[in-house]
Amino acid sequence: MLTGPATDAGPARPDRAPRGHARRRDALRALLREAGLDALLVTDLVNVRYLAGFAGSNAALLVHADDDADRGEDRTVLATDGRYTVQAAAQTPDLPVLVERACGPALLAALPDPGVVGFDSAHVTVDGQDALREALAAGELRRAPGLVETLREVKDAGEVDALRQACAVADAALAGMLAAGGLRAGRTEREVARDLEDRMREAGAEGPSFATIVATGAHAAVPHHSPTDAPLADGDLLTMDFGALVDGYHSDMTRTVVVGVPEDWQRDLHALVAEAAAAGRAALAPGVATRDVDAAARDVIAAAGFGEQFVHGLGHGVGLVIHEAPAVSATATATLRAGMTVTVEPGVYLAGRGGVRIEDTLVVTDDGAAPLTQSPRDLQVPFRHDA
Amino acid sequence: MLTGPATDAGPARPDRAPRGHARRRDALRALLREAGLDALLVTDLVNVRYLAGFAGSNAALLVHADDDADRGEDRTVLATDGRYTVQAAAQTPDLPVLVERACGPALLAALPDPGVVGFDSAHVTVDGQDALREALAAGELRRAPGLVETLREVKDAGEVDALRQACAVADAALAGMLAAGGLRAGRTEREVARDLEDRMREAGAEGPSFATIVATGAHAAVPHHSPTDAPLADGDLLTMDFGALVDGYHSDMTRTVVVGVPEDWQRDLHALVAEAAAAGRAALAPGVATRDVDAAARDVIAAAGFGEQFVHGLGHGVGLVIHEAPAVSATATATLRAGMTVTVEPGVYLAGRGGVRIEDTLVVTDDGAAPLTQSPRDLQVPFRHDA
Numbered sequence: 001m002l003t004g005p006a007t008d009a010g011p012a013r014p015d016r017a018p019r020g021h022a023r024r025r026d027a028l029r030a031l032l033r034e035a036g037l038d039a040l041l042v043t044d045l046v047n048v049r050y051l052a053g054f055a056g057s058n059a060a061l062l063v064h065a066d067d068d069a070d071r072g073e074d075r076t077v078l079a080t081d082g083r084y085t086v087q088a089a090a091q092t093p094d095l096p097v098l099v100e101r102a103c104g105p106a107l108l109a110a111l112p113d114p115g116v117v118g119f120d121s122a123h124v125t126v127d128g129q130d131a132l133r134e135a136l137a138a139g140e141l142r143r144a145p146g147l148v149e150t151l152r153e154v155k156d157a158g159e160v161d162a163l164r165q166a167c168a169v170a171d172a173a174l175a176g177m178l179a180a181g182g183l184r185a186g187r188t189e190r191e192v193a194r195d196l197e198d199r200m201r202e203a204g205a206e207g208p209s210f211a212t213i214v215a216t217g218a219h220a221a222v223p224h225h226s227p228t229d230a231p232l233a234d235g236d237l238l239t240m241d242f243g244a245l246v247d248g249y250h251s252d253m254t255r256t257v258v259v260g261v262p263e264d265w266q267r268d269l270h271a272l273v274a275e276a277a278a279a280g281r282a283a284l285a286p287g288v289a290t291r292d293v294d295a296a297a298r299d300v301i302a303a304a305g306f307g308e309q310f311v312h313g314l315g316h317g318v319g320l321v322i323h324e325a326p327a328v329s330a331t332a333t334a335t336l337r338a339g340m341t342v343t344v345e346p347g348v349y350l351a352g353r354g355g356v357r358i359e360d361t362l363v364v365t366d367d368g369a370a371p372l373t374q375s376p377r378d379l380q381v382p383f384r385h386d387a
Numbered sequence: 388m389l390t391g392p393a394t395d396a397g398p399a400r401p402d403r404a405p406r407g408h409a410r411r412r413d414a415l416r417a418l419l420r421e422a423g424l425d426a427l428l429v430t431d432l433v434n435v436r437y438l439a440g441f442a443g444s445n446a447a448l449l450v451h452a453d454d455d456a457d458r459g460e461d462r463t464v465l466a467t468d469g470r471y472t473v474q475a476a477a478q479t480p481d482l483p484v485l486v487e488r489a490c491g492p493a494l495l496a497a498l499p500d501p502g503v504v505g506f507d508s509a510h511v512t513v514d515g516q517d518a519l520r521e522a523l524a525a526g527e528l529r530r531a532p533g534l535v536e537t538l539r540e541v542k543d544a545g546e547v548d549a550l551r552q553a554c555a556v557a558d559a560a561l562a563g564m565l566a567a568g569g570l571r572a573g574r575t576e577r578e579v580a581r582d583l584e585d586r587m588r589e590a591g592a593e594g595p596s597f598a599t600i601v602a603t604g605a606h607a608a609v610p611h612h613s614p615t616d617a618p619l620a621d622g623d624l625l626t627m628d629f630g631a632l633v634d635g636y637h638s639d640m641t642r643t644v645v646v647g648v649p650e651d652w653q654r655d656l657h658a659l660v661a662e663a664a665a666a667g668r669a670a671l672a673p674g675v676a677t678r679d680v681d682a683a684a685r686d687v688i689a690a691a692g693f694g695e696q697f698v699h700g701l702g703h704g705v706g707l708v709i710h711e712a713p714a715v716s717a718t719a720t721a722t723l724r725a726g727m728t729v730t731v732e733p734g735v736y737l738a739g740r741g742g743v744r745i746e747d748t749l750v751v752t753d754d755g756a757a758p759l760t761q762s763p764r765d766l767q768v769p770f771r772h773d774a
Contacts, residue, residue: 001597001628001639001709083611126508126516127532145514194588201581224470 020158021053022069022094024151025076031147032065038115039064040144041132043104044123046320047148049248052076054091056084060103062111077110079103104128105135114139121145153317153325154339159249160363160372163319163341166209166251167361167372169244173199174255174375183382185234185259189214189227192240200244209243209250210322220256220354223312223347234260237269237354243322243361250322252343253373254359257380266354270379273346273356276300277377280314280344284362284369288336290328297346298330306348309355315343318361340364341372407545408440409456409481411538412463418534419452425502426451427531428519430491431510433707434535436635439463441478443471447490449498464497466490491515492522501526508532540704540712541726546636547750547759550706550728553596553638554748554759556631560586561642561762570769572621572646576601576614579627587631596630596637597709607643607741610699610734621647624656624741630709630748637709639730640760641746644767653741657766660733660743663687664764667701667731671749671756675723677715684733685717693735696742702730705748727751728759 028051032040042048042061049055051063059080067073079098080088088097100106104124108117114136122145124132133141155163173196177183182195193212200208215225217236225239232238236259243251256273258266280297294314301310313329318341326334328342336342345359358377362369415438419427429435429448436442438450446467454460466485467475475484487493491511495504501523509532511519520528542550563586564570569579580599587595602612604623612626619625623646630638643660645653667684681701688697700716705728713721715729723729732746745764749756 001600001630001641121513122515123512125510125512126530128509129513143513 020156021051021092022074023156024051025063025067025074026069027151028063028148029065029067031150032063032118032144035118035144035147036116037065037118037142037144038139039111040118040147041104041107042120042148043128044120044148047120047152048078050148050152050320052078052092052095054078054080054084054088055248056080056087058084058101058103059088060107062107077107079107102131105131108132108135108141109137111136111139116140116142118142118144118147120147149325152319153334154337155319155341155363156339159319160339160341162247162249163251163361163363164372166205166244166246166249167253167374169200169203169205169246170242170251170253171373171375172203173242173244174240174253176203178380178382181382183232183238183257183259186231188229188231189216189219190229192232192238193227193242196240196242200242203244205244205246206248207245209245209252213239213241213254215239215355216259217354218352220356221349221351223349223355223357232259235263236260237266237356239355239357241357241359248320250318250320251373252318252322252345252359252361253375254345254347254357255375255377255380256356256358257382259382262379262381266356267379269348269350269356270358272301272304272306273348273358274377274379276310276346277344277358277360280346281360281362281369281371284336284342284344284364285367286336286338286364290326290332290334290336290342291330293328293336293344294330294332297344301346301348309348309350310346311349312347315345315359317342336364338364338366407543408438408479409461410543411438412450412454412461413456414538415450415535416452416454418537419450419505419531422505422531422534423503424452424505424529424531425526426498427505427534428491428494429507429535430515431507431535434507434539435465437535437539437707439465439479439482441465441467441471441475442635443467443474445471445488445490446475447494449494464494466494489518492518495519495522495528496524498523498526503527503529505529505531505534507534536712539706540721541724542706542728542750543726546706547726547728549634549636550638550748550750551759553592553631553633553636554640554761556587556590556592556633557629557638557640558760558762559590560629560631561627561640563590565767565769568769570619570625570644570646573618575616575618576603576606576612577616579619579625580614580629583627583629587629590631592631592633593635594632596632596639600626600628600641602626602742603646604741605739607743608736608738610736610742610744619646622650623647624653624743626742626744628744628746635707637705637707638760639705639709639732639746639748640762641732641734641744642762642764642767643743643745644769646769649766649768653743654766656735656737656743657745659688659691659693660735660745661764661766663697663733664731664745664747667733668747668749668756668758671723671729671731671751672754673723673725673751677713677719677721677723677729678717680715680723680731681717681719684731688733688735696735696737697733698736699734702732702746704729723751725751725753 283296347357734744
């Protein structure tokens with residue numbers, strides 16, 4: 001594969017993500033003015049994509065605090081290298097493009113009257129900061145971490161649509177696999193994971209949103225299990241944690257089934273986790289502290305005596321990154337707002353026996369939350385053969 | 388998918404990469420002493436994997452300059468979080484593990500008598516540096532970028548074996564696809580890319596080593612083309628640039644074929660690029676400047692009048708990262724050493740008509756270089772049907 005700036009990356013694949021990038025830049029400007037910045041250099045590629053729609057692998061953006069895109073004042077400049085000029089023209093037709101390999105320094109060097117320029121000190125490296133300082137002839141370079149991330153916590157309608165589509169793709173993959181008998185004894189974890197990923201691609205995903213987790217039997221007691229060649233066996237609890245990537249947005253869902261005939265303890269464990277998940281989902285609403293959402297689900301599990309076996313937080317924000325703010329856990333400090341998209345994923349893990357986790361992605365609404373993942377949440381028993 | 392430190396990541400998948408990590412740490416120590424450092428904090432995950440064999444997603448390593456692993460003196464400590472304790476025990480049984488989420492600061496805070504501690508300022512962020520400074524009670528924190536990367540330029544025998552295997556997997560995938568008639572008119576670029584990736588996984592790859600490039604017809608004039616639903620057509624030049632990931636090591640190969648009956652200009656263009664590639668490969672030897680290798684290939688193409696259509700550098704180093712030092716280009720400053728692994732990939736691109744690129748991965752030997760990718764380099768004509 002070619003390295004570095006060469007020629008163009010080829011036929012542009014327009015960012016199908018929701019537009020409204022100019023509106024997002026205006027929202028950012030309010031934060032810049034609050035922070036006393038004249039401009040912000042945006043170097044994180046996810047943040048660049050969020051603010052400009054450009055999805056290449058080398059880019060930066062300079063946003064001025066005093067512009068107003070709504071009034072047609074927008075001096076924002078995108079910088080990228082020569083591989084991406086056609087892609088930039090297609091994905092960010094509204095912005096001028098500066099073609100340079102060292103995007104951040106090039107944007108600063110081009111500023112006639114910089115003033116106070118913020119940069120994201122949580123993303124820029126120590127050596128990278130030197131290069132920025134050197135490029136900024138006059139003016140002041142000031143740390144300004146997390147501003148775009150703050151905006152990204154609350155999704156706009158286009159983003160929710162993209163997440164809904166990503167969730168629908170994962171739903172379709174699971175339903176299709178179940179209908180095709182894809183969860184039969186003898187198939188391996190790896191085969192099931194590949195099957196889900198193939199079906200998500202066929203349903204329109206750019207790919208899986210993270211490495212698919214398929215854990216059968218005792219493996220289901222391991223929250224982060226990676227698929228192996230272990231075969232599914234009758235009587236196994238089987239956990240699948242997977243998602244689809246659509247327009248850069250990540251879906252995230254977990255379902256646990258029993259292969260063959262469920263035993264009572266498996267039914268009971270699944271019912272318990274399902275009850276906790278329902279309690280967590282029901283607790284979601286604007287103004288609610290995410291730690292209270294965690295508690296709503298955790299209390300159900302703790303009351304049944306399995307508190308020690310629920311070894312992780314209840315959930316996390318999800319969007320252009322699979323794990324983003326807000327955290328939903330016992331130690332989290334966030335408060336929910338309408339438009340936040342979060343997962344609710346309680347689990348109970350019994351070493352050596354298996355485990356159950358049930359996870360949905362939801363969007364916080366004006367008075368509660370709506371699930372974006374829609375697969376059935378009751379215990380599915382593929383290929384039950386009553387002996 | 389779960390976020391943050393939870394419980395263990397599950398049954399460890401031991402790093403099948405070559406061992407000799409302790410030997411690599413000893414080699415690093417020589418560089419630390421030269422640089423006047425008492426210790427180095429290694430935070431880049433690829434560098435952690437290179438030095439310790441640990442492949443989790445959150446880790447850091449502290450290496451002391453005055454130890455000597457060869458004599459059994461090795462105070463190196465690995466830090467990772469609670470998700471990875473079992474994996475760390477399996478992959479780095481020789482090292483004590485500090486279980487903390489903030490790996491870098493935790494390692495520094497645990498130092499009784501730090502002295503001068505280096506850190507990689509090309510990887511650590513500005514905010515991350517603050518956290519390190521705060522954690523380092525006494526002693527001096529000093530910038531020390533690129534030390535491990537310098538070591539990584541020259542591969543040891545185990546690394547070359549892993550790269551050889553990754554290359555063999557890609558060779559097998561291409562041969563299998565050709566034998567199965569996978570390059571027929573009507574198939575789409577996407578289908579060919581998926582076919583190659585599936586076959587690489589079946590042959591033992593962890594996955595593709597980068598997003599597979601398949602470009603047919605006029606698309607072959609675009610060096611970085613992403614596969615589309617465009618169908619292969621009789622008479623197309625078809626370029627495939629792909630590789631396999633094995634034990635963390637990346638192979639990289641490009642072949643260009645003609646679908647159907649080649650025209651003379653296609654044969655001529657392929658022969659020209661093949662000649663340039665052969666000249667580039669022949670120029671590889673210890674002591675040779677990589678820009679001279681670039682020139683050896685470029686001169687062949689320029690002499691034929693296509694210099695302007697060879698729009699990128701000749702190649703790059705490859706290993707635990709798909710693009711790493713040394714660069715092989717007209718502006719590169721590196722000199723080859725035995726054990727370096729590089730690509731040679733000249734290309735000529737004719738807008739609107741197509742292009743040819745031929746790429747191999749090679750290892751520099753004591754007196755030249757040996758190809759690790761072995762697929763035939765002459766013009767393959769799948770499904771030729773002489774009309």
